[in-house]
Amino acid sequence: MNIRRIGAATAAVALALGVSACGSDDGGGEDQLKVGIKFDQPGLGLKEGNDYTGLDVDVARYIADKLGTPEDEIEWVQAPSAQRETLLETGQVDMIVATYSITDSRKEKVGFAGPYFIAGQDLLVRSDDDSITGPDSLDGKRLCSVTGSTSAQTVKEQVPGVNLQEFGTYSECVSALVSGAVDALTTDDTILAGYAAQDQYQGQLEVVGEPFSEERYGVGIAKGDTEMCEQINEAIREMISDGSWDTAVEENLGAAGFTPGEGNPPEPEACA
Ligand code: GLU
Numbered sequence: 001m002n003i004r005r006i007g008a009a010t011a012a013v014a015l016a017l018g019v020s021a022c023g024s025d026d027g028g029g030e031d032q033l034k035v036g037i038k039f040d041q042p043g044l045g046l047k048e049g050n051d052y053t054g055l056d057v058d059v060a061r062y063i064a065d066k067l068g069t070p071e072d073e074i075e076w077v078q079a080p081s082a083q084r085e086t087l088l089e090t091g092q093v094d095m096i097v098a099t100y101s102i103t104d105s106r107k108e109k110v111g112f113a114g115p116y117f118i119a120g121q122d123l124l125v126r127s128d129d130d131s132i133t134g135p136d137s138l139d140g141k142r143l144c145s146v147t148g149s150t151s152a153q154t155v156k157e158q159v160p161g162v163n164l165q166e167f168g169t170y171s172e173c174v175s176a177l178v179s180g181a182v183d184a185l186t187t188d189d190t191i192l193a194g195y196a197a198q199d200q201y202q203g204q205l206e207v208v209g210e211p212f213s214e215e216r217y218g219v220g221i222a223k224g225d226t227e228m229c230e231q232i233n234e235a236i237r238e239m240i241s242d243g244s245w246d247t248a249v250e251e252n253l254g255a256a257g258f259t260p261g262e263g264n265p266p267e268p269e270a271c272a
Contacts, residue, residue, distance in 0.1 A: 120211025
């Protein structure tokens, strides 16, 4: 059976019947590892033609290699923030490496290995606007974030007076910020640094630089797959100890002038 050609509902049935939905061996010669990443976040997960770049992409490649999957057997799948749990629950992806914060509510639906990186929520503003200096100055402002993200959730709780608009992707928020349709964009400092450093926005956008949350990036996997979790954690530890983590962080985030904050590199949590 070719898992890639059957629908989500069928995949769920296949799971219920005990048929393996794992991309590594489903008995039909299908040996792709399906990895969910972002396609529009420079420095983290970016698709340009057939080229995939970013820290998440490099972390996924390293893990896949340790799991015995060569790079040409990885199938990259776009994983927008609001769809990540569903993609894992339906077996449409085997793992997600997509600026995916480990949270208790997500853990009710999916499993997490890691963390492999610690980021913090921040704000992106237009360089000529000095009225926004942190969450305290957001009352009445038009703020953009993404549906299904911790960023939108946190800001709703912390700043009830903000005028929040939720889009499907952060790149849509960046366009709205540049055009003046919103006053600021909120998400992880890593993501914001990547947009601010893009050639077409040179000098136009600025990260405020006062992170107000802790985002622990995990590798999303099927809930309850402890063996997979342990293998991924071991790969993350190796990536950190052999210097590949430092290289990947420098190559992907260094160009945007981003230096990892406190807690990096992190120690993966015990698998539940
Ligand atoms: N790390 C946060 C989250 O997982 C924000 C970034 C994102 O939406 O991917 O929700």
